[in-house]
Every structure is written in C-alpha cells, then in structure tokens.
Amino acid sequence: MKNKSRLLSGPYLFWAISFIIIPFCMIFCYGLTDKSGNLTLANILSIATSEHSKALSLSIELSLIATAICLLLGYPLAAILAHMKNSSGVIIFVFILPMWMNFLLRTLAWQTLLEKTGVINTVLSALHLPTINIINTSGAIVLGMVYNFLPFMVLPLYNSLTKIDENVLNAAADLGANAFQTFYKITLPLSVPGIISGITMVFVPALTTFVISKLLGGSKILLIGNVIEEQFTQAGNWHLGSGLSIVLMIFIIINMLLSAVFDKDGEGSVL
C-alpha cells in the first residue's frame, strides 16, 4: 500500500524536480556567478545602482497602491456577495468571467481604451469634454494591476467571510453591538486570513509584472519586472537577470513571512 502510493507520486516528483527545483537552482547558479563562471555577488548588489533601485522602489510603491485599492474595492464587494448566499454563485461567475480571457488580451484592451486617440478619448472629444491623458503613466499601470488582480483579492475575502457563522454576528448584536461595532470587532478580525491571503495574491504578481507596465506604461516607466525581462530578452545578460530575480524573491519571501505572522491560523497563508 505504502509502496504503491509512493510509486504514484513518481510523476509529480519528476515534475517538481525538472520544472521547479532544477530551474530554481539554475537561477541561483546564474545569479551568483559572472560570465566567466566565477562566484560573485555583483549581480545581486547591482540592485543598489540608481536605475535598478528606482525600478524596484517604484514596483513596490505601485504594487502597494494597487493592493490597497484592490482591498478597498474588494472587501465591500466580497461582503455583499457573502451576504447574498444563494444567489452569489451567478455573480461570482460573472465576476470571474474576464479571467477566462487571456491576460495579455485584457491588458491590450485597456491600452486601446486609454490611448491618446483611443476609445475613451474619442468619445470624450465627440462629447466636447476634455480628454484624459493617462496612458504611459503610473496611474495607468495601477489601473491595469487593479483590473487584472481584483478577483484574486475578492475570492479569498469571500471565502473567509462566508465562513463566519451568522449566529456569531447575531451574538454580537445580542450583546449590544451596533452594525459598525459588529463589523469592527467581529467581522473584520475574523476575515483577517482572507485579507492576508488576498494581499499576497495581489501584491506578489503585481510586484513581478512586466506585461502591464510594458503595455500601459510605455517604455518610459520601468518596473523591476521590466528590468529583469530586458536582461533576458535584449541585453542577453542572464547572470544579472537572475541576480535581480533573487533580490525580488527576497521581497516576496518577506511578504509571505509577514503573512504567516499575521495569519496565525494558517488558513490563508501561501507559505
């Protein structure tokens, strides 16, 4: 029995080793060596150069803003959905429907909408309203992040909110709490696992994205994802690209460790 189940895990083991462990080791090998194969920390330390550190801090800033907006938009939405119970299935279906479309396509659609001569500005000028100039700004990147990653915030929040027993909320009201007190003292603390999980699910992909910044930020705004991508596709410096990836990984691990600290129950934690 035990041998059989071990045998069954073979394909997964093979998968994990060839597509997770080995690539992971290769990143470290490239990141910690130079072109002639000598061990060096130069690739990692190059994050300190003004170009790279600017890209990293901008990435962190925009990801944090996008995550905060997702949380502010997503929490009420998740709360409303959780409250609807039976009929919420349809709404959630409609809500995640865009996720069936290709990520690239969705972002390209926003590019077409936001362009200087794009759909939105054409309509605005036809109505003799002032046009907006948002494409190729940080704002457009944040918009793209929020649009693409909002469902990843809503779903864990929805899950944690539906888990709260209605009688627990009734008990709070029974003990004299008004709607605001019940939310602040009961609902919010009990949904912390969902909040943590949602933040991680939005912050990590937002931090590493290069497609959104490329399509909606133009070539002027470089995020750390774009810098790394450039090293692999254009500069051909895999060593520097890997080194910067390791730096990014450290930030993601810090984020996850923080999640683990706040989410003691381990419900929503990714670690």
Added chain:
Amino acid sequence: MSKRLIELNNISKSFGNNIVLDELNLYIRENEFLTLLGPSGCGKTTTLRIIGGFETPDTGTVTFDGTDITALPPNKRQLNTVFQKYALFTHMNIADNIAFGLKIKGKTDKYIRDKIDYALRLVNLEGYGKRMPDSLSGGQQQRIAIARAIVNEPKVLLLDEPLGALDLKLRQDMQYELIRLKEELGITFIYVTHDQEEALTMSDTIVVMNQGYIQQIGTPEDIYNEPENAFVADFIGDSNIIDGIMLQDELVMFLGTKFACVDTGFGTNKPVDVVIRPEDVILSPPERGSLNGVVTHLIFKGVHYEMEVQAGGYEWLVHSTTMYPVGAEVGLSVDPFNIQIMNKPASEDEEAVAIEE
C-alpha cells in the same frame, strides 16, 4: 402568580410559502422557566428568534414589560441569547468573550474584571479567562456562552437548544447546572428544545408546539399526565394511543373491551383517542386482567423491562419491573385514572388547536 413580562400577540411568520407561525399567542411570566418544545420545523426556534429580535414577525406584536418591542433591533433589547453551537468569538480569549457586552456598554475596567470573575465562578470555570474558545470542550464552551450572556444582567435569557451538541451524560449535568443558575440569578429563562426529557426536567411551564401552532401549555406534570391531544401524548414520552369509543361518562370501549375511566363530558358513543402510558399498564397472570395478550418483545432497560404485548389486536408498549418472557401469556389491566381520553381531531386544522388559557 408573577406578572407577565413578555407577550406575543397574534404572531405570524412565513418564509416564502412556508407558514412557520400562524397567529401565535403566548405570554411569559417573570422568573419563569418556560420551554418551547416540539419537533424540528414546529416554529419553536423562530418564536425564540422573534423574541430575541433576529426575525421580524409578518404580523402581530411583541411586548416586553408593557412596551411594544416588535421593531426594536436585538442590540437594544434587555435580553440575551445563548445560541445553538455556542457562537463564541473564536478570535478572542474567554475573558474578552465574556467582557464583550460590558465593553460595548462602556463599563469600567474594574467592573468588567469583577464581572468576569463572578461569571466564571458561576459556571465553574474559574481561571479559564486567558484560554481561547477552541481549547475548551463543548460543555465548557457552552458554559462560557452562558457566562457571556448573563454578565449583562438580562431580565430574560433565551436559550436555543443549548445542550443539543453535548453527549448524554454532560447534557444531564448541564440540566442541573441550568436549574441552579436559574435559581441563583432569579431571571426568566426561555428555553427551546426538541428533547422532551430536558423540557420535563427543567421547566416551570412547557409549551408544546407543532407545525406553527401551540398544542398545549402547562406544567411538566400537566403535559405528561393530561396531554390534550394525541400529538402531545405521542411527543411527550412513550404512549399507547388507541382508537376508542366513549360509551358514556366514565366508561370507554376500545379493543372490544369496556374500561372504566374517570373522564366525563364527552357525550355518548363518541369516537375518541385513548392514551395509556406504558408504565400504567399492569401485567398479571392471564385471566386476571381486562385483556389477554402474549409478550412479543422484551428488552431490559435498567430501571424497568420494556415489553411489547400483542393484545386485542394492538401492540401494547409496557414498562414493568416484573419480567414476563417472550411468548408468555399475560393479562393486561389499567387503573381508571390512568386512562386518558382525548377528542379526536375533526380535521387536519383542528389537530393543531389554538390554545386559550
């Protein structure tokens, strides 16, 4: 008799097409231990939730101490609820759970500390303040839920099947605990259960409900000894319910045999339901009873033997401390005052009689 504290007047409530309560009238006296008893779906929990403020009745009013509270939200009502499955706040320790209502009311720290100590002592869980709810057993969690409710000094404590999730032994212990608490606190308890034994053990007054109607209101003794209809007789304890004909006052015929009884006023030759409790059936050697029968089943129940006796075309349930083996021929008799006569319901609707007290 003490004064009426809560009155429900013509309360109706439906969920969709499902009528849960139909023109229910009920009052609860001060310091009474009143139990709403009935099978699931009888409307007992909905009644409690209307009193607690968690449901609004479609029609009718709820008054508390003379004031109409029908539209008052739960957080403004002077009563507290102990919920089914406890509903403790799992992210707070026991002390914070108990302090919740007091903090909302803005009591001083010292007052709150004293109250927590008092409540934990009252439910025999001193020193548990720092523990988290998850680390407590079901029975302990239930006591914390009670403590959390009573520190607010409610005039009425509502309990919604609070012992349902506990095992038998613990349930029995908690019944005595609740009676003790009720006496120590001197407040009104409204208790919801489907367990007739719980209801009989603890209540001053039992309200038997079925399908949204009150079937009978009375003391445990009344309900057990003088059930008003076949539903109550069947629901409270085991019963032999037999079709009979009331020949005249104090004489009833069932299973082809005439029995003396003590009931009067049913008229002559009227079809009735005859209820006889299993412990009221007297077994004797054959030919000495009113009916002859044969024992078909025998189970030893500890306090007594439970037997099934085929007699007069009916399978009698009999509890007796004297054992007759399976296959034995026995005589059955019943003392006249142990024969309970009830009118047959004329229709489905009348089966659920509205009770006027």
